[in-house]
Amino acid sequence: MAIRSLASRRTLTGLKETSSRLLGLRSIQTFTLPDLPYDYSALEPAISGEIMQIHHQKHHQAYVTNYNNALEQLDQAVSKGDASAVVKLQSAIKFNGGGCHVNHSIFWKNLAPVKEGGGEPPKGALGGAIDTHFGSLEGLVKKMSAEGAALQGSGWVWLGLDKELKKLVVDTTANQDPLVTKGGSLVPLVGIDVWEHAYYLQYKNVRPEYLKNVWKVINWKYASEVYEKECK
Amino acid sequence: YPLDALEPHMSKQTLEFHWGKHHRAYVDNLKKQVLGSELEGKPLEHIIQNTYNNGDLLPPFNNAAQAWNHEFFWESMKPGGGGKPSGELLALLERDFTSYEKFYDEFNAAAATQFGAGWAWLAYADNKLKVVKTPNAVNPLVLGSFPLLTIDVWEHAYYLDFQNRRPDYIKTFMNNLVSWEAVSSRLEAAKAASS
Numbered sequence: 001m002a003i004r005s006l007a008s009r010r011t012l013t014g015l016k017e018t019s020s021r022l023l024g025l026r027s028i029q030t031f032t033l034p035d036l037p038y039d040y041s042a043l044e045p046a047i048s049g050e051i052m053q054i055h056h057q058k059h060h061q062a063y064v065t066n067y068n069n070a071l072e073q074l075d076q077a078v079s080k081g082d083a084s085a086v087v088k089l090q091s092a093i094k095f096n097g098g099g100c101h102v103n104h105s106i107f108w109k110n111l112a113p114v115k116e117g118g119g120e121p122p123k124g125a126l127g128g129a130i131d132t133h134f135g136s137l138e139g140l141v142k143k144m145s146a147e148g149a150a151l152q153g154s155g156w157v158w159l160g161l162d163k164e165l166k167k168l169v170v171d172t173t174a175n176q177d178p179l180v181t182k183g184g185s186l187v188p189l190v191g192i193d194v195w196e197h198a199y200y201l202q203y204k205n206v207r208p209e210y211l212k213n214v215w216k217v218i219n220w221k222y223a224s225e226v227y228e229k230e231c232k
Numbered sequence: 233y234p235l236d237a238l239e240p241h242m243s244k245q246t247l248e249f250h251w252g253k254h255h256r257a258y259v260d261n262l263k264k265q266v267l268g269s270e271l272e273g274k275p276l277e278h279i280i281q282n283t284y285n286n287g288d289l290l291p292p293f294n295n296a297a298q299a300w301n302h303e304f305f306w307e308s309m310k311p312g313g314g315g316k317p318s319g320e321l322l323a324l325l326e327r328d329f330t331s332y333e334k335f336y337d338e339f340n341a342a343a344a345t346q347f348g349a350g351w352a353w354l355a356y357a358d359n360k361l362k363v364v365k366t367p368n369a370v371n372p373l374v375l376g377s378f379p380l381l382t383i384d385v386w387e388h389a390y391y392l393d394f395q396n397r398r399p400d401y402i403k404t405f406m407n408n409l410v411s412w413e414a415v416s417s418r419l420e421a422a423k424a425a426s427s
Binding site for chain 1: 249253254257294347348349350367368369386387388391392395396
């Protein structure tokens with residue numbers, strides 16, 4: 001059926017969380033909020049426990065809930081052949097699932113408590129690549145912090161790997177757009193949430209201060225793993 | 233009104249940061265941006281219209297529009313505000329939205345569903361009232377309408393008081409803060425300007 005295959009193609013765009021096919025099966029995959037690999041207060045003083053709890057339990061959970069609701073509604077719309085509902089739900093799915101859920105799931109892995117290696121500079125292949133492309137880790141940090149601070153409104157600042165061109169890139173995306181919207185061959189290595197909810201309770205309007213401190217808990221080990229896997 | 237005048241609906245702390253830091257920064261940064269340029273000394277509306285550039289925003293737009301938007305926002309609220317308007321304004325709301333409740337729901341929905349940072353508005357254009365939502369710094373001036381009322385839905389506007397609970401913030405704004413007097417006088421000005 002034309003509508004079913006259209007929906008399958010569109011909803012699979014940008015979804016890296018799961019390999020299961022969402023449509024074409026009568027049952028729907030539902031997504032769950034991933035657990036944090038550390039306590040809410042483990043990233044202090046860089047990011048407060050209060051922020052981590054609200055960010056994870058309220059914001060991310062809401063995206064997951066909305067995503068599941070949209071998927072369920074989409075499944076119903078597809079079965080009924082309601083083409084206009086299918087189209088309307090696409091943007092809810094792209095926003096909640098393709099963006100919000102994917103981005104935040106990466107973000108939690110991008111962070112680590114100091115005693116588990118948070119803030120420790122990358123070694124190995126990624127460390128070398130950073131020095132090659134940006135001169136030094138400090139150079140990369142300065143660039144990402146500047147771009148994150150300059151972003152108007154809500155969004156993310158990313159360190160990504162362009163798989164095709166085999167180089168590292170720094171880029172920003174608006175709202176909850178995933179990095180792949182800036183280039184199909186871009187793989188996110190480190191993403192920093194610069195929506196105000198990510199820092200406001202602690203840093204208020206001083207986003208640059210948040211960006212200065214977040215590097216102390218960036219999990220370069222995870223970024224290196226992704227980099228080495230994608231470089232094979 | 234003083235910074236604590238809108239309590240308990242909007243805290244003094246929020247006003248201290250929102251007005252004292254965010255709004256102030258837009259004004260200060262805009263002054264620096266237009267210094268020495270042909271925009272220096274021009275009215276805010278002029279700068280906004282001339283830097284909107286059909287959506288391909290020129291650098292001063294964000295600061296200029298946000299400075300305008302925030303002043304408009306403060307004046308859209310008053311201590312002891314909220315509730316239902318009366319008189320001509322109510323009549324027009326009932327004419328263009330069927331009922332005040334329908335307007336309330338539509339305004340609420342626009343404010344709640346503006347993804348990311350932005351604003352929701354009651355605006356006047358072509359003799360009609362309508363609800364509009366805009367992203368980031370965009371406002372109805374650049375869309376050819378007269379703004380009458382706005383609510384700031386950037387997270388900084390409500391995060392200290394409501395955290396993620398934007399719907400609660402919107403309800404509180406509508407029930408307790410809106411200055412219908414301000415809206416009415418803006419409507420009069422809009423009607424005069426368009427006749």
